[in-house]
Amino acid sequence: xxxxxxxxxxxxxxxxxxxxxxxxxxxxxxxxxxxxxxxxxxxxxxxxxxxxxxxxxxxxxxxxxxxxxxxxxxxxxxxxxxxxxxxxxxxxxxxxxxxxxxxxxxxxxxxxxxxxxxxxxxxxxxxxxxxxxxxxxxxxxxxxxxxxxxxxxxxxxxxxxxxxxxxxxxxxxxxxxxxxxxxxxxxxxxxxxxxxxxxxxxxxxxxxxxxxxxxxxxxxxxxxxxxxxxxxxxxxxxxxxxxxxxxxxxxxxxxxxxxxxxxxxxxxxxxxxxxxxxxxxxxxxxxxxxxxxxxxxxxxxxxxxxxxxxxxxxxxxxxxxxxxxxxxxxxxxxxxxxxxxxxxxxxxxxxxxxxxxxxxxxxxxxxxxxxxxxxxxxxxxxxxxxxxxxxxxxxxxxxxxxxxxxxxxxxxxxxxxxxxxxxxxxxxxxxxxxxxxxxxxxxxxxxxxxxxxxxxxxxxxxxxxxxxxxxxxxxxxxxxxxxxxxxxxxxxxxxxxxxxxxxxxxxxxxxxxxxxxxxxxxxxxxxxxxxxxxxxxxxxxxxxxxxxxxxxxxxxxxxxxxxxxxxxxxxxxxxxxxxxxxxxxxx
Numbered sequence: 001x002x003x004x005x006x007x008x009x010x011x012x013x014x015x016x017x018x019x020x021x022x023x024x025x026x027x028x029x030x031x032x033x034x035x036x037x038x039x040x041x042x043x044x045x046x047x048x049x050x051x052x053x054x055x056x057x058x059x060x061x062x063x064x065x066x067x068x069x070x071x072x073x074x075x076x077x078x079x080x081x082x083x084x085x086x087x088x089x090x091x092x093x094x095x096x097x098x099x100x101x102x103x104x105x106x107x108x109x110x111x112x113x114x115x116x117x118x119x120x121x122x123x124x125x126x127x128x129x130x131x132x133x134x135x136x137x138x139x140x141x142x143x144x145x146x147x148x149x150x151x152x153x154x155x156x157x158x159x160x161x162x163x164x165x166x167x168x169x170x171x172x173x174x175x176x177x178x179x180x181x182x183x184x185x186x187x188x189x190x191x192x193x194x195x196x197x198x199x200x201x202x203x204x205x206x207x208x209x210x211x212x213x214x215x216x217x218x219x220x221x222x223x224x225x226x227x228x229x230x231x232x233x234x235x236x237x238x239x240x241x242x243x244x245x246x247x248x249x250x251x252x253x254x255x256x257x258x259x260x261x262x263x264x265x266x267x268x269x270x271x272x273x274x275x276x277x278x279x280x281x282x283x284x285x286x287x288x289x290x291x292x293x294x295x296x297x298x299x300x301x302x303x304x305x306x307x308x309x310x311x312x313x314x315x316x317x318x319x320x321x322x323x324x325x326x327x328x329x330x331x332x333x334x335x336x337x338x339x340x341x342x343x344x345x346x347x348x349x350x351x352x353x354x355x356x357x358x359x360x361x362x363x364x365x366x367x368x369x370x371x372x373x374x375x376x377x378x379x380x381x382x383x384x385x386x387x388x389x390x391x392x393x394x395x396x397x398x399x400x401x402x403x404x405x406x407x408x409x410x411x412x413x414x415x416x417x418x419x420x421x422x423x424x425x426x427x428x429x430x431x432x433x434x435x436x437x438x439x440x441x442x443x444x445x446x447x448x449x450x451x452x453x454x455x456x457x458x459x460x461x462x463x464x465x466x467x468x469x470x471x472x473x474x475x476x477x478x479x480x481x482x483x484x485x486x487x488x489x490x491x492x493x494x495x496x497x498x499x500x501x502x503x504x505x506x507x508x509x510x511x512x513x514x515x516x517x518x519x520x521x522x523x524x525x526x527x528x529x530x531x532x533x534x535x536x537x538x539x540x541x542x543x544x545x546x547x548x549x550x551x552x553x554x555x556x557x558x559x560x561x562x563x564x565x566x567x568x569x570x571x572x573x574x575x576x577x578x579x580x581x582x583x584x585x586x587x
Contacts, residue, residue: 007055007062012125014054015094017118024068024097025056025117027124032090035070051158051549051570053127054096058118061103064127064135064567065096068545096124097545099567100135129162139170139565149200153192154571157557164571168200170564172459174519175490177510178503179535183584184524185556187212190461190503191576198222198417203456204501205408205444207437209464211424212580219578223416226407228436229425233393234404237335239439244334246483247435248379254371262344265308266336267329268321272301275325292317306340310361311350332446338394342380345372387427391436405443412452434483437468441485444498448489453497462486465502466509490517507534520562522573525553546570 014034019026029035050070056063072080076090101116137150148169156162171193178193180186190206191213197204198221206213216222226232236244241263250256272290276283282291282298290301299317302309308318322329349369351362382388389395393403400406404421411419421440426433444460447453462468469486489500490513502518504510508530515538526532532547539561546559546568553559556575561568 007127007131008057008123008125009128012055012128014124014126017056017120017122017124018093020117020120022117024095025065027094027096029092029094032092035092049158053132053156053158055125055127055131056096056098056118057123057125058101058116061101061116063098063101063118064132065098066545066567068095068097070094102135129159132156132162133165136164136166136569139166141167141169149202151193151196151200152574153196153560154558154573157554157570157572160572164560164569166560166565168196168202170562171520172457172499172501174494174563175500175517176459176502176520176522176562177507177515177518177538178501178522178524179505179507179526179531180524180558181505181526181528183555184526184553185558185573186503186505186524187463187580187582188556188576189522189524189558189573190463190501191215191578191580192573193459193501194418194461195576195578197459202417203412203458204417204461205411205419205421205458206461207440207463207468208420208422208424209433209467211422212582213420213463214422214424215578215581216418216420221415221417223411223414223419225420225422226402226404227422227425228404229387229390230422232402232404232407232421233391233396233400234436234439235393235396235398235400236338237333237398238403238405238443239334239392239435240332240442241334243435243439243442244338247382247430248375250375251371254368255375258345258348258368258372259375261348262341263334263336264322264329265310265318265344265348266306266338266340268301268318268325269303269306269308269340270336271325271328272303272321275321281321290317290321292320294320305343306337307344307347310347311363312354312360314360316359339383341383342376345376345379348372382430385430387429387432391426391432404440408443412447412456412458434468437462438483438485441489445485445489445493448493448496448498451496455497457497457499459499459501460489461501461503463503465504466506469502469510469514487511487514490514507531507538510534512538518562519564520560522558522560523550524556524558526550 015027015029017025018028050067052067054065054067056065070092071094072090072092079088080090141148148167150165150167151171152163153166154164156164178186178189194204194206194213194216208214214225217225228234244263245256245259248259250259272281273283275281276290280293282293283289284291288303290303291298292301294316299314301317301321302313346369349365349372351365354360354362383394393400408419423433423436426436468483486500489498493499502510507515508528515534518538521535521539523535526535532550536547546561549559549570557570557572559568559570
């Protein structure tokens with residue numbers, strides 16, 4: 001191997017292995033002088049610092065490890081003084097965590113698991129920057145693949161001269177979680193990732209909870225932002241019927257069935273004009289009647305002011321239209337005039353069968369009407385609420401150029417790299433944020449399932465993910481419905497080319513199923529034991545030796561670990577050239 005990458009150069013020698021454990025070894029340093037700072041070939045080394053990387057020379061394999069602790073034998077500790085330290089040699093010992101092994105005959109090939117161990121007496125050397133760097137680039141890359149786009153991500157905390165380049169595939173190929181308490185550098189890491197995606201001509205959409213990534217607006221390869229509720233909206237017809245239920249929260253006994261029937265009726269109102277053929281379905285504009293030709297007779301559907309009247313009207317033409325066009329009526333999207341929903345709910349409060357004519361609906365059912373009054377009032381309040389009107393485009397056309405799904409489609413077809421969807425003007429009332437974020441996730445997942453991202457993968461960044469994930473809607477009458485779009489993306493998005501990057505301060509609030517699907521973790525400072533426990537349970541490569549650093553990480557420092565990283569890396573993320581607007585206000 002090249003001289004500058006030789007991991008076992010005698011100039012880097014530190015000591016000898018004297019104890020071997022399944023995951024670590026102990027090393028004896030013949031002299032404390034070997035731990036002093038030195039410069040070799042223009043590179044500065046600090047051999048005796050906790051956190052430094054070392055290499056171990058085995059019989060057929062080499063090992064890369066990290067110094068966890070250093071100590072002096074008991075006898076020498078008693079003799080330690082300033083004068084003795086200058087004039088006398090000491091013989092420290094240390095503990096080294098074994099991170100990975102590599103084959104002498106194929107040094108590019110690394111093994112995460114240990115099939116062999118170093119022997120007693122094996123030599124230990126300080127690891128050079130060049131030797132470590134070549135492995136970082138290969139993490140997550142299969143032997144048959146070319147090196148994918150690289151991120152110039154940061155530097156080692158133990159040696160700020162050692163830069164870390166990792167592949168974009170390793171970071172996002174199995175989803176990514178960016179975690180840390182406020183002020184730890186989480187937002188800067190997100191900005192750095194977005195910058196590197198732009199540099200690599202990739203694609204990313206960021207759901208910006210607070211507007212702190214508005215600094216990207218107007219930059220090269222960044223699309224015009226979509227500020228929901230100001231210059232864009234997600235049209236309610238692109239919501240699923242489940243989303244409408246979550247929004248309106250009907251009670252289970254009477255309200256839910258009546259709401260479902262009202263939506264079905266309004267879908268038929270929307271559908272009928274396109275189905276008039278003059279023979280089977282005939283429209284009489286003067287009387288607002290749709291005549292439905294049955295097998296031996298004709299009967300009418302009466303529509304007034306955009307709603308279907310049912311009281312004492314025939315049920316057969318309605319059912320005939322429903323079963324004939326059932327696929328369109330029961331489609332995922334809620335394509336109907338939502339402003340007519342309160343009025344249609346009133347029309348649904350009738351007896352299912354007239355006691356004098358089983359082919360007709362009965363008269364008004366006062367019990368059902370009384371039960372539905374709260375739902376009718378709530379629906380009327382929501383559709384006239386300025387927040388809902390602005391966010392969900394009530395009263396606007398779904399073909400408006402500012403509609404969010406149209407803007408997303410334009411972005412996907414463009415050569416732009418980043419689209420920011422701003423939630424900063426979306427209020428916190430009525431769980432509008434959660435419903436909107438869930439709907440965007442559902443839309444992107446449906447596009448992914450149609451193979452829209454197979455040839456051009458996309459990363460979906462969700463900032464402040466704890467605001468949207470692990471959320472359900474519940475009140476005293478309404479059974480809880482889980483908002484689960486991101487859980488679905490985490491489970492199946494990878495194979496379709498839709499990758500998640502969740503940024504959150506509180507990993508304990510992310511669903512366990514979603515967090516366990518994250519293949520990569522970039523963890524900044526964490527103090528809460530429950531947060532650390534959530535990371536330990538979700539990340540297979542997290543161990544106590546790595547997590548012990550979490551409370552003492554400085555600003556911008558993080559531990560990078562994951563499925564495609566054979567070893568945890570403690571690094572300082574490079575400062576982004578486009579920093580987020582996350583400065584702490586000064587007193």
